[in-house]
Amino acid sequence: MAIGGAVTTGRKVRWGLVDILVVAFALIPVLWIISLSFKTKDTLNDGSFWPQEWTLKNYADIFQTSEFLRALVNSIGIAVISTVIAVVLGTMAAYAIARLEFPGKQLLVGLSLLIAMFPQVSLVTPLFNIERNLGLFDTWAGLILPYITFALPLSIYTLSAFFREIPWELEKAAKMDGATPAQAFRKVIAPLAAPGVFTTAILVFIFCWNDFLFAISLTSTTASRTVPAALSFFTGSSQFEDPTGQVSAAAVVITIPIIIFVLFFQRRIVAGLTSGAVKG
Amino acid sequence: MSHRKGKPVLSEGKKAERRLGLWLCAPAFIVMIAVTGYPIVYSIWLSLQRYDLRFPAQQEFIGFANYGAVLTSSYWWTAFGTTMFLTVVSVAIEFVLGMALALIMHRTLVGRGLVRTVALIPYGIVTVVAAFSWYFAWTPDTGYLANSLASGGAPLTEQWPSLFIIILAEVWKTTPFMALLLMAGLALVPEDLLKAAAMDGASAWQRFTKVMLPVMKPAILVALLFRTLDAFRIFDNIYVLTNGAQDTGSVSMMTYDNLVKGLNLGIGSTMAVLIFITVAIIAFLFIKVFGTAAPGTDDGGKR
Numbered sequence: 001m002a003i004g005g006a007v008t009t010g011r012k013v014r015w016g017l018v019d020i021l022v023v024a025f026a027l028i029p030v031l032w033i034i035s036l037s038f039k040t041k042d043t044l045n046d047g048s049f050w051p052q053e054w055t056l057k058n059y060a061d062i063f064q065t066s067e068f069l070r071a072l073v074n075s076i077g078i079a080v081i082s083t084v085i086a087v088v089l090g091t092m093a094a095y096a097i098a099r100l101e102f103p104g105k106q107l108l109v110g111l112s113l114l115i116a117m118f119p120q121v122s123l124v125t126p127l128f129n130i131e132r133n134l135g136l137f138d139t140w141a142g143l144i145l146p147y148i149t150f151a152l153p154l155s156i157y158t159l160s161a162f163f164r165e166i167p168w169e170l171e172k173a174a175k176m177d178g179a180t181p182a183q184a185f186r187k188v189i190a191p192l193a194a195p196g197v198f199t200t201a202i203l204v205f206i207f208c209w210n211d212f213l214f215a216i217s218l219t220s221t222t223a224s225r226t227v228p229a230a231l232s233f234f235t236g237s238s239q240f241e242d243p244t245g246q247v248s249a250a251a252v253v254i255t256i257p258i259i260i261f262v263l264f265f266q267r268r269i270v271a272g273l274t275s276g277a278v279k280g
Numbered sequence: 281m282s283h284r285k286g287k288p289v290l291s292e293g294k295k296a297e298r299r300l301g302l303w304l305c306a307p308a309f310i311v312m313i314a315v316t317g318y319p320i321v322y323s324i325w326l327s328l329q330r331y332d333l334r335f336p337a338q339q340e341f342i343g344f345a346n347y348g349a350v351l352t353s354s355y356w357w358t359a360f361g362t363t364m365f366l367t368v369v370s371v372a373i374e375f376v377l378g379m380a381l382a383l384i385m386h387r388t389l390v391g392r393g394l395v396r397t398v399a400l401i402p403y404g405i406v407t408v409v410a411a412f413s414w415y416f417a418w419t420p421d422t423g424y425l426a427n428s429l430a431s432g433g434a435p436l437t438e439q440w441p442s443l444f445i446i447i448l449a450e451v452w453k454t455t456p457f458m459a460l461l462l463m464a465g466l467a468l469v470p471e472d473l474l475k476a477a478a479m480d481g482a483s484a485w486q487r488f489t490k491v492m493l494p495v496m497k498p499a500i501l502v503a504l505l506f507r508t509l510d511a512f513r514i515f516d517n518i519y520v521l522t523n524g525a526q527d528t529g530s531v532s533m534m535t536y537d538n539l540v541k542g543l544n545l546g547i548g549s550t551m552a553v554l555i556f557i558t559v560a561i562i563a564f565l566f567i568k569v570f571g572t573a574a575p576g577t578d579d580g581g582k583r
Contacts, residue, residue, distance in 0.1 A: 007389060011389060012389050012390055015384075015387075015388045015389045015390050016390050016391070018384055018388070019384070019388055019390060019391050019394070019395050022381065022384060022395055022398070022399060023394070023395065023398045025452075026398045026399050026401050026402055026456070027398060027401065029402075029405075029410055029413040029414060029417070029452060030401060030405065030413070032413050032416070032417055032424065033409065033412065033413040033416070036416055036422075044422060045421040045422050046421075047421055047422065047423060047424060047426070047427040048424065049424045089307045089308040089311065090308060092304040092305070092307065092308065093304060093305045093307075093308040093309075095304060096300070096301040096302075096304035096305050097305075100297050100298075100300060100301035100304070101294075101297060101298070101301065102297065102298040102299075102300075102301025102302055102305075103298065103302075104302065104305070104309075105301070105305075108305050108308070108309055111309070111312055111313075112312070115312055115316055116506075117505075117506070117509045117559065117563055118316065118556075118559070119509075119512065119513045119532070119552075119555045119556055119559045120513060120532075121513060121515065121531075121532040121535045121536065121552060121555060122320070122323065122535075122552040122553065122555050122556040122559075123315075123316060123319050123320075123323075123552075124535070124536065124539060124552070125323055125326065125535065125539050125545060125548040125549045125551075125552045126318075126319035126320070126322045126323040126326065126549065126552070127315075127319055128539060128540070128545075129322075129326070129545055130318075130319060130322065145311075145315050146315055148311055148315070149311055149312055149315035149316060152308050152311065152312055153312075156308065206403075206404055209406060210406050210407055212406075212407060212408050212515065212516040212519070213515050213516070213532070213536070216519075216536075216540070217536060217539065217540055227406075228406050228407075228408040228409075228516075231408055231409070231412065232408060232519065232520060244416060244422060247412055248412070248416070251406075251408075251409040251412055251413070254406055254409065255405055255406065255409055258401075258404035258405060258406070259401065259404070261404065262397060262400045262401055262404050263397060266393070266396060266397040266400055267396075269400060269404075270396060270400070270460060270463075273403075273457070273460045273461070274460055274461065274463065274464035274467075275464070
């Protein structure tokens, strides 16, 4: 560390080597699944890290099966709807927690904390039966409801941390300068709050996109099975085929949105995770 | 909160504020209670019954017999031991690696943005995808690791190698998350304090243990608490890597198997309740024994 020492070339090289180690550690499993997805059937089992022959056939195959396309549509739909609802409800609650005095505030904060720590599998058994009785089992709503529930603590903590940092006095100043409350909100507060809301949406989306336990316990057909669950049941385009290449291709496809988020919004994701979790 | 304290408060305004606060929180509150509260009560109720969906006619209230059956089952205790082992070992490794990664991300002189971006990728990757990557890597013939390291064996068909591969997958996936939480703690360490310690002749290690760790303690405990509870619910990795074979199943897997494969709601609920109780005990120990401040309980105090 740079305490009491000059930044020398030697130090830079040493840090550079450490950085390369970290990057390799983080990327190797990702590169490996990408590499598998481009291998031909004959070279799939050659054990080499890079494909000896490249092919796009695995991708062509999965997009020809209705199973994968259906799961992809389910994943996108369920994750987007859950994210929108969780962020809207979370924003309302977080605004109230950060800005207003009302009874039951501590109760809500405590309840969110409890749910954040809750073992999800403990809910699977009762939800399985309740949803079967209500006709929600194996539907989009049947997954959206638990996703919202577990995403809410995340969005309430992250957003209330963001909201506390907003200089709310600006709103008052704008009103003094003659703005209506609506104008003050739209021109002053909303632009300040938007990045926090957006960051929270990304974190919630990643959470919903990632879920596996609910996805395989509360679905039974392609009607609502998401890609992570579908992957684990994937048998390839015919039963007699080794699905390794196709599983890898499907895995790469569902990884793409996350990689895009990480590349473009790295700073915001870091800010969201750290402020929500520690300053919460 | 405190922003409003300076203002003279009219009781009408105060009432309106309370009403607005309640209305804004009501939807979130209702969803959380409806999806967790009722099912928890229902789960406790189910756990006191013989209730197997394959034999619905035999449903009856049997008191604590399910608890007796689960708690005397060697399968349950094997799964419990496995889960505890995986939790303790992976969180310990994650903590050490996460602290190193946090220091690297915080201090590196070159490519800080690149390191921070790339280190986030494992956090974002779907756990099942990462698990498949490790699964294929350790599959004989297919995988680069199986061929180069395991010398002809099939590590995922043996208990101990499987457990270590599960830990490897878990550590890879969650170290960045741990590192980010710790980095937030590092940001709280005053630079002046480190400089002063360096002037007084403290070595790098002494600065780390005597200055940084004490200041970071709240952040460290929150990170450990959350990761421990998260690791205890391990499911995805095991499901893909071994599907619980060779005694590598966790309590979550066992509950899932009893429920979805066995359709035994009574036993499944009993396990669910036992897991819930275990998690509550772990959280209680962290908060009482280690003095973790529960996030959110000291509203505003830390600002």
